Amino acid sequence: MRFFNSPSSAGCLRASGTALVVSAILALSFPLLLQAQEKDRPVEHLTVFRTIQIDGLSIFYREAGPKDKPTLLLLHGLPSSSRMFEPLFTRLSESYHLVAPDYPGFGHSDWPDPKKFAYTFDHIAEIMNHFTEALGLSRYTLYMQDYGGPVGFRMALAHPERIEALIVQDAVAHNEGLGANWKTRRAYWADRAPNESALRTNLLSLATTRSRHVGADPNVERHDPDLWTDEYYFLNQPGQAEIQSDLFYDYRTNVHNYPKWQAWMRDKQPRLLVIWGKYESSFDPSEPEAYRRDVPKAEVHIVDGGHFALDTAADQIAQLVRSFMK
Numbered sequence: 217m218r219f220f221n222s223p224s225s226a227g228c229l230r231a232s233g234t235a236l237v238v239s240a241i242l243a244l245s246f247p248l249l250l251q252a253q254e255k256d257r258p259v260e261h262l263t264v265f266r267t268i269q270i271d272g273l274s275i276f277y278r279e280a281g282p283k284d285k286p287t288l289l290l291l292h293g294l295p296s297s298s299r300m301f302e303p304l305f306t307r308l309s310e311s312y313h314l315v316a317p318d319y320p321g322f323g324h325s326d327w328p329d330p331k332k333f334a335y336t337f338d339h340i341a342e343i344m345n346h347f348t349e350a351l352g353l354s355r356y357t358l359y360m361q362d363y364g365g366p367v368g369f370r371m372a373l374a375h376p377e378r379i380e381a382l383i384v385q386d387a388v389a390h391n392e393g394l395g396a397n398w399k400t401r402r403a404y405w406a407d408r409a410p411n412e413s414a415l416r417t418n419l420l421s422l423a424t425t426r427s428r429h430v431g432a433d434p435n436v437e438r439h440d441p442d443l444w445t446d447e448y449y450f451l452n453q454p455g456q457a458e459i460q461s462d463l464f465y466d467y468r469t470n471v472h473n474y475p476k477w478q479a480w481m482r483d484k485q486p487r488l489l490v491i492w493g494k495y496e497s498s499f500d501p502s503e504p505e506a507y508r509r510d511v512p513k514a515e516v517h518i519v520d521g522g523h524f525a526l527d528t529a530a531d532q533i534a535q536l537v538r539s540f541m542k
Contacts, residue, residue: 293362297323
């Protein structure tokens with residue numbers, strides 16, 4: 217069988233062949249073009265890691281997000297640092313200005329000798345207030361977790377004009393919120409010397425450090441063990457046992473201040489979001505509703521997490537924060 221090509225069919229073949237070549241070239245070059253564009257495109261709102269001198273101390277902090285957006289000042293707990301807020305930095309920095317410092321004696325901030333530095337919540341709150349002034353933070357929402365509560369409430373009472381709203385995540389402001397495992401800790405406050413060893417076991421051991429993360433969660437596989445092993449390593453660094461023992465001995469002053477913080481909330485009725493891990497084992501489960509007694513319009517949410525609820529409920533918490541901030 218013979219085939220005959222007319223001039224028109226030959227032209228069509230040449231045209232289609234050219235189209236195939238062009239398509240092939242585009243298919244090969246398009247991914248390279250996209251890569252070049254991605255490489256040249258600036259990445260917005262990266263987290264930066266800085267230190268600043270406050271009252272003679274080097275204070276480390278993380279910062280991200282546009283400075284013309286609402287500011288979230290994030291205050292960490294024991295034995296963590298600003299690192300605990302990394303999940304929020306990755307989820308919220310497009311919309312908010314996030315600042316998270318490490319307290320003296322924690323994380324990458326200076327760890328002054330307890331013999332020369334008073335590890336008290338009053339002192340840390342004072343330094344954190346000076347920190348906000350040095351950064352020019354005149355208005356912000358306080359996000360307080362664990363130790364962030366006693367630090368943050370002191371800051372709020374000292375400068376109420378700076379507070380736009382409060383976000384409480386697993387932090388206590390009522391005596392009833394201290395559960396059964398605080399018996400050893402209360403004995404330590406009543407008589408420090410004979411109870412020092414028991415307190416360090418109760419507060420700083422590997423088992424307690426793990427429990428703060430896992431709590432009563434039956435699904436242990438959801439929890440990254442690096443989080444508590446890193447914290448336990450931190451707690452075993454030279455001087456840490458003394459630092460944390462001193463600061464925890466001062467925790468008794470928080471209990472004395474609870475009525476003052478409650479009165480302030482009842483009087484000011486701040487915008488308040490309470491986030492609580494349902495597997496929380498450090499504090500009593502009655503605490504979230506105790507906040508609502510002080511601030512009836514408070515938003516209270518129980519999330520699928522433990523004491524450090526951001527470990528497992530970061531998406532849910534970020535969405536709650538977005539809705540609240542709006």
